[in-house]
Amino acid sequence: MSATISRTRIVAALAALVISTGVGRAVEQPFDQIQGGRYQAVLGDCAGCHTAPDGKPYAGGVALQTPFGTLVAPNITPDRETGIGAWSEEDFRRALKQGIGHGGERLYPAMPYTAYTKMTDSDVAALWAYFQTVEPVSNEVHSNQLPFPFNIRLLMAGWNWLNFTPGEFKADPKKSDQWNRGAYLVEGAGHCSVCHAPKSALGADKGAMTGTVLQGWFAPNITGNLHDGVGQWSADEIVAYLKTGIGRGSVGSGPMREVIENSTSKMNDADLKAIAAYLKDLPGGEGKGPAPVAKDSPAMQTGAKIYAVNCSACHNGDGSGQINLFPKLAGNSVVQQGDPTSLIHVVLAGSQGAATDAQPTTPAMPSLAWRLTDQQVADVLTYIRNSWGNAAPPVAPDAVGKLRDSSKGGS
Ligand code: HEC
Numbered sequence: 001m002s003a004t005i006s007r008t009r010i011v012a013a014l015a016a017l018v019i020s021t022g023v024g025r026a027v028e029q030p031f032d033q034i035q036g037g038r039y040q041a042v043l044g045d046c047a048g049c050h051t052a053p054d055g056k057p058y059a060g061g062v063a064l065q066t067p068f069g070t071l072v073a074p075n076i077t078p079d080r081e082t083g084i085g086a087w088s089e090e091d092f093r094r095a096l097k098q099g100i101g102h103g104g105e106r107l108y109p110a111m112p113y114t115a116y117t118k119m120t121d122s123d124v125a126a127l128w129a130y131f132q133t134v135e136p137v138s139n140e141v142h143s144n145q146l147p148f149p150f151n152i153r154l155l156m157a158g159w160n161w162l163n164f165t166p167g168e169f170k171a172d173p174k175k176s177d178q179w180n181r182g183a184y185l186v187e188g189a190g191h192c193s194v195c196h197a198p199k200s201a202l203g204a205d206k207g208a209m210t211g212t213v214l215q216g217w218f219a220p221n222i223t224g225n226l227h228d229g230v231g232q233w234s235a236d237e238i239v240a241y242l243k244t245g246i247g248r249g250s251v252g253s254g255p256m257r258e259v260i261e262n263s264t265s266k267m268n269d270a271d272l273k274a275i276a277a278y279l280k281d282l283p284g285g286e287g288k289g290p291a292p293v294a295k296d297s298p299a300m301q302t303g304a305k306i307y308a309v310n311c312s313a314c315h316n317g318d319g320s321g322q323i324n325l326f327p328k329l330a331g332n333s334v335v336q337q338g339d340p341t342s343l344i345h346v347v348l349a350g351s352q353g354a355a356t357d358a359q360p361t362t363p364a365m366p367s368l369a370w371r372l373t374d375q376q377v378a379d380v381l382t383y384i385r386n387s388w389g390n391a392a393p394p395v396a397p398d399a400v401g402k403l404r405d406s407s408k409g410g411s
């Protein structure tokens, strides 16, 4: 485990808890279980949603944009009135593994119980033990800010019936222990498919993690697909990406930046290797890209000129970038995704890579929205998607215009 945890702090927190709760609950949890639970919270990135940027840990308040409207992640500190202090361990387990709240209400799947259902009871018990040691914070959160009719929780019963099969992860005896550990982490606590799998009209995961648009970004194909997946990445490159935010010349930005900072950069190396082994083995489509756009087409010709003036100083004329500073665009799988949303976002709004212990200063890409028209952004992107051995569908100016209107204000 990379995050070092101070034994004295935990013991002190426990002592305080014994005093503050006084009666009732047994709080003598073995140290190892609490420490294990703290790591489960890292694996599940609970802080990513339940801790507000300047808020106390787990006191709630991050607004999540869902296809149905806004949901705010509640306070899950052990405060009795505004948190989960009055919950039993069984209530907690039910929320995580079945998506049922304290009063029996259905939780919205923005809380990724559809993935957490795969966690073992003992990992959830550890998580519960850890949450008993978190500082109780009084903070009333009104989760449900969805518009009618999505604000009706009962609808979730229908959604669950259609889309949700509760049940723990089952190891595949034909695969190695490492593969099974990777599958458990990716499908369970890591909830990677919540962002990386295409969605049905009701917002449920649909099939393999072949990529989907979210919040103005495209979460790419992370199956073993050889064209736009991670099939050509070595396991070490995947581990480096998840640990440091930089791997195979690609820099993790947008929503993935937060996942890396809060969660994957704090996972231990054995777990990261297991994730890499599992992803590389996942089937995800054909693995063959389209034929590249012809070099003498108008978009490629103007794109090359725009690139030379606006981009090559950092990314180099041959798209090779600079190790640990400027992403390599040649052979970059993000650049060659079928859907160019992330690329448009990066050029219009600029972007900052993940800050991790291993890579503390983060390189930044400037916003070029003021400098380039929709047509110019489209052309330069078509150019980088189809140069130096890259191949991907051309980018239309309309797609740039749409994002320009919706992404004012940067990332
Ligand atoms: C992607 C965002 C997200 C992540 C990650 C997440 N949660 Fe949640 N969680 C939510 C949202 C949103 C709700 C409110 C759902 C609702 O109101 O129906 C919620 C609800 C809950 C509840 C019910 C609280 C209540 O008052 O009803 C618990 C308990 C909980 N989460 C625990 C966790 C734990 C533990 C983790 C990490 C293993 C975690 N959550 C990770 C978004 C998230």
Ligand code: HEC
Pocket (backbone or CB within 6 Å): 186, 190, 191, 192, 193, 194, 195, 196, 217, 218, 219, 220, 221, 222, 228, 229, 230, 238, 241, 250, 251, 252, 253, 254, 255, 256, 257, 259, 264, 275, 332, 333, 334, 342
């Ligand atoms: C909150 C949404 C979200 C979650 C959860 C998430 N990802 Fe991502 N991921 C993204 C986005 C968006 C990108 C694209 C980042 C970019 O363009 O720089 C990405 C990029 C990646 C890449 C780089 C792919 C490439 O071709 O460059 C890998 C590998 C990856 N994610 C693995 C994971 C794994 C493993 C998990 C689960 C532990 C995970 N992601 C969970 C949104 C997410």
Ligand code: HEC
Pocket (backbone or CB within 6 Å): 249, 250, 251, 252, 253, 254, 306, 307, 310, 311, 312, 313, 314, 315, 325, 326, 327, 332, 334, 335, 343, 346, 347, 351, 352, 353, 354, 363, 364, 365, 366, 368, 380, 381, 384
């Ligand atoms: C001042 C240096 C600089 C200039 C000029 C620049 N970039 Fe970047 N670019 C960066 C840095 C740093 C990043 C990594 C930041 C991130 O991804 O969050 C980046 C990221 C990217 C990415 C995302 C790659 C990935 O792996 O996620 C693309 C695509 C990109 N730039 C294209 C362009 C294009 C096209 C231009 C010209 C129109 C351009 N850049 C100009 C520095 C620059």
